[in-house]
Amino acid sequence: MRTLSLLAAAIFTTLSTASASGPGKENDFGGKRVLLIGVDGCRADALRAAMESGRAPAFRSLAKEGCADWSVFAGGEIGGATEQATKSGPGWSTVLTGVWRDRHGVGSNKFEQHRIAQNPHFMRRIKDAKPSAFCASLVNWVQIHDFIADPSRADGAEFLDAKVSLRPDPAKHASDWPEFDAMIRDRAVALLRDKNPDALFVYFGQVDETGHAEVDRAGKFSADNVPYLDAIGRVDALTADVLAALRARPHFAEEDWLILATTDHGGIHTDHGKQTPDERNIWLLAHGGPFRGGAVLDQKCGHSIVPPTIFKHLGLAIDPAWGWDKTPLLPPAK
Numbered sequence: 050m051r052t053l054s055l056l057a058a059a060i061f062t063t064l065s066t067a068s069a070s071g072p073g074k075e076n077d078f079g080g081k082r083v084l085l086i087g088v089d090g091c092r093a094d095a096l097r098a099a100m101e102s103g104r105a106p107a108f109r110s111l112a113k114e115g116c117a118d119w120s121v122f123a124g125g126e127i128g129g130a131t132e133q134a135t136k137s138g139p140g141w142s143t144v145l146t147g148v149w150r151d152r153h154g155v156g157s158n159k160f161e162q163h164r165i166a167q168n169p170h171f172m173r174r175i176k177d178a179k180p181s182a183f184c185a186s187l188v189n190w191v192q193i194h195d196f197i198a199d200p201s202r203a204d205g206a207e208f209l210d211a212k213v214s215l216r217p218d219p220a221k222h223a224s225d226w227p228e229f230d231a232m233i234r235d236r237a238v239a240l241l242r243d244k245n246p247d248a249l250f251v252y253f254g255q256v257d258e259t260g261h262a263e264v265d266r267a268g269k270f271s272a273d274n275v276p277y278l279d280a281i282g283r284v285d286a287l288t289a290d291v292l293a294a295l296r297a298r299p300h301f302a303e304e305d306w307l308i309l310a311t312t313d314h315g316g317i318h319t320d321h322g323k324q325t326p327d328e329r330n331i332w333l334l335a336h337g338g339p340f341r342g343g344a345v346l347d348q349k350c351g352h353s354i355v356p357p358t359i360f361k362h363l364g365l366a367i368d369p370a371w372g373w374d375k376t377p378l379l380p381p382a383k
């Protein structure tokens with residue numbers, strides 16, 4: 050009897066290992082997977098201008114084959130408990146935890162008095178539900194790992210199966226960000242070739258740094274600014290390479306990828322942080338799953354909608370105690 054149950058346990062272990070984080074449908078989600086592309090500091094009107102001027106064919110095809118929502122906001126509800134600075138610390142905290150400052154506590158890029166441990170990164174919650182899932186995060190703004198991913202660990206246990214933290218040279222004052230974005234692209238392409246991620250976050254920083262006039266002295270956050278639009282174009286080209294790697298996966302036809310792309314905030318002149326429409330108005334592209342046909346959505350949601358939309362695609366339950374948006378991003382009504 051004892052031998053039998055040990056044998057049964059061994060078989061079960063083998064089966065569950067074989068079914069998790071393999072290619073095609075051999076994962077915990079029946080082939081469903083998620084790629085989240087984060088473009089720092091990208092105004093909605095500027096992304097549209099880049100798409101319309103032919104600078105952003107990859108984002109344009111995501112919108113054309115999938116769906117685009119240009120009514121998304123950063124910064125929480127003005128005057129409410131969720132109001133937060135339109136800065137990267139609070140913004141990426143919201144995109145990755147699904148909650149606002151009233152819960153994650155992040156008020157600035159210093160992350161003082163954050164409550165990320167109580168409101169962790171959505172990939173921690175994926176691993177809680179499916180310990181054999183493969184979650185990966187590739188960033189060159191390392192605060193995302195230092196202050197959002199690492200404090201999300203339960204009892205210090207790493208939940209990211211692949212974690213790339215690249216740090217541009219501080220002496221170059223962010224002018225080297227395009228090179229570091231290209232390195233992120235290289236790592237994402239390799240990961241999609243060599244591993245079988247269930248959830249992958251890929252972050253690009255040069256659009257924001259161009260808005261701040263760091264990559265190009267003539268840059269600013271504007272839909273009319275050529276350096277800023279060109280930076281969006283360069284990130285589009287990197288995104289195209291990541292999408293090509295995804296589509297080149299040997300079992301791609303059996304995989305059901307939800308591709309989401311969004312930003313943490315917009316910008317005005319050469320800065321951001323306040324609550325003007327130029328800083329608050331952002332965007333979300335969704336491609337795959339039920340998001341198809343080129344529909345323009347108008348859900349007027351915050352970028353907090355990213356984690357519940359991912360959980361819905363993966364078929365994972367959401368605990369109301371987490372405080373996430375009750376409605377995920379919805380495809381167009383039929």
Ligand SMILES: [Zn+2]
Binds near residue numbers: 090258
């Ligand atoms: Zn910025």
